[in-house]
Amino acid sequence: MQKIVIIGNGISGITAARHIRKRSQSTIIVISKETDYFFSRTALMYIYMGHMRYQDTKPYEDWFWKKNNIELRRAEVTHIDFDKKSLHLIPAGPHTTNEESTRMRYDELVIATGSCPNKFGWPGQDLSNVFGLYSYQDLERLEAISEEIEQAVIVGGGLIGIELAEMLHSRDKEVTMLVREENYWDNVLPPDEAQMVNDQIQRIGIKLHLNTELGEIGGNASGKVTEVRTTSGLVLPCQFVGLTAGVHPNIKWLDSNTPLETDRGILVDEYLATNVPHVYAIGDCAQLRNPPPGRQPIEAVWYVGRIMGETIAHTLTGHRVKYQPGTWFNSAKFINLEYQVYGEVPPVIGPPFESFFWQHATKDAALRMVYHTETRQIIGLNVLGIRWKMDVCTQWIERGATIDHVVQEMRHAHFDPELHKKYYPEIKQQFAKRQNSRIA
Secondary structure, three states: OOEEEEEOOOHHHHHHHHHHHHHOOOEEEEEEOOOOOOOOHHHHHHHHOOOOOHHHHOOOOOHHHHHOOEEEEEEEEEEEEOOOOEEEEEEOOOOOOOOOOEEEEOOEEEEOOOEEEOOOOOOOOOOEOEEOOOOHHHHHHHHHHHHHOOEEEEEOOOHHHHHHHHHHHHOOOEEEEEOOOOOOOOOOOOHHHHHHHHHHHHHOOOEEEOOOOEEEEEEOOOOEEEEEEEOOOOEEEOOEEEEOOOEEEOOOOOOOOOOOOEOOOEEEOOOOEOOOOOEEEOHHHEEEOOOOOOOOOOOOOHHHHHHHHHHHHHHHOOOOOOOOOOOOEEEEEEOOEEEEEEEOOOOOOOOOEEEEEEEOOOOOOEEEEEEEOOOOEEEEEEEEOOOEOHHHHHHHHHOOOEHHHHHHHHHHHEOOOOOOOOOHHHHHHHHHHHHHHHHO
16 A cells, blocks of 8 residues: 655645545555644634634544544654655654654655745844744744734735734734835736725724835844834834745755755646656645646645645546646635635736726725737636625636626626625626727
8 A cells, every 4th residue: 555645734735635535545644843733824813813713723623634544743854865765754843852853654755835934134034023924833923922012013015914914903003014016915916906905904004104115123132123124214113023025935944955856946747746756746835847828837825735735636546637727716805805816817907908997986896807808808807895606707717708798697606695785787887888988
């Protein structure tokens, strides 16, 4: 019976383990140095805000793993001997002793070690009370110092940054966000959508400094942060700095002389295989050598990790399958504004594409539809403050539906609760007015 070892118990590694078990009786071992059990990383903020307990963030009961014969090992991998197909492990976790490293053999190895927060060499970035929110340990650190925080500065305009800002604001901390771009997340969102998020941040009392870059972080004799200074000379007193300026693949733990071919991440082919036989990489740490059209080599997104995990499970159980992520999809929540994106919606839209944008006059609801100017085929949708069905939206894009068809059929995508306001009559009316004005 083959022995499959998975390094990492995030969404990609655990999805792989679950689907391998559905399809085979292989020995499966999942190694993680972070937690004993898989939990929903995106729910960390709700633990801090008091909406959930840690045990509520675990999608599976603790008994699930033993019942399904999936062994969980709390340990850190310090070395991989690819020639001997073995791992060197040291114990991890709160009850770790000074045990010597042990070895573990594998027949097939899946590396799913996720990503790490970016640091750009800012003076003071390694002071105490300066970190992000990327692991359960980060949440524990934040909880431990929360009482001493009166003012906090969040550096970066990504999804984790706004989550961290909302968390601290929920505990009545004075929060300031530093975003170097003209608008929040404007390397992803078109200006109208980015402005909606700016408004969400400022509406609840979080200070937002746009076009502002971190210069240095100041601290005291105890090594704790005391202030932030921007490149323009602005000084902000604070007791916590959240570094949320993006992530990079977690591969620095690999030996410098590893035979694995790496770039920013571990390089894999369309089957998620590395250059080393019987070794695969999935999730945030994987970099596709030849990504599918319209996709990036590295996509640190929950949905991508899940699809990669299911894909590799097929290959490891005798049915070799290419990674096919399908139509791009992502979702997020900006304070009180829900967001979904389907297909391609670039931050700057130009020929041969254009877009139709609708925004409600008084409510936080908007829709952008990007389409080809000549064929009028839809290539992407941004949906904010409205819930649409994923299968309907992806089918429109994949079958090349025109924007005119989508406008007429958008009621089929409506997914809000029964008594929720339906906006599509207003959207259709504004779309018709725009088309008539263009013809005239």
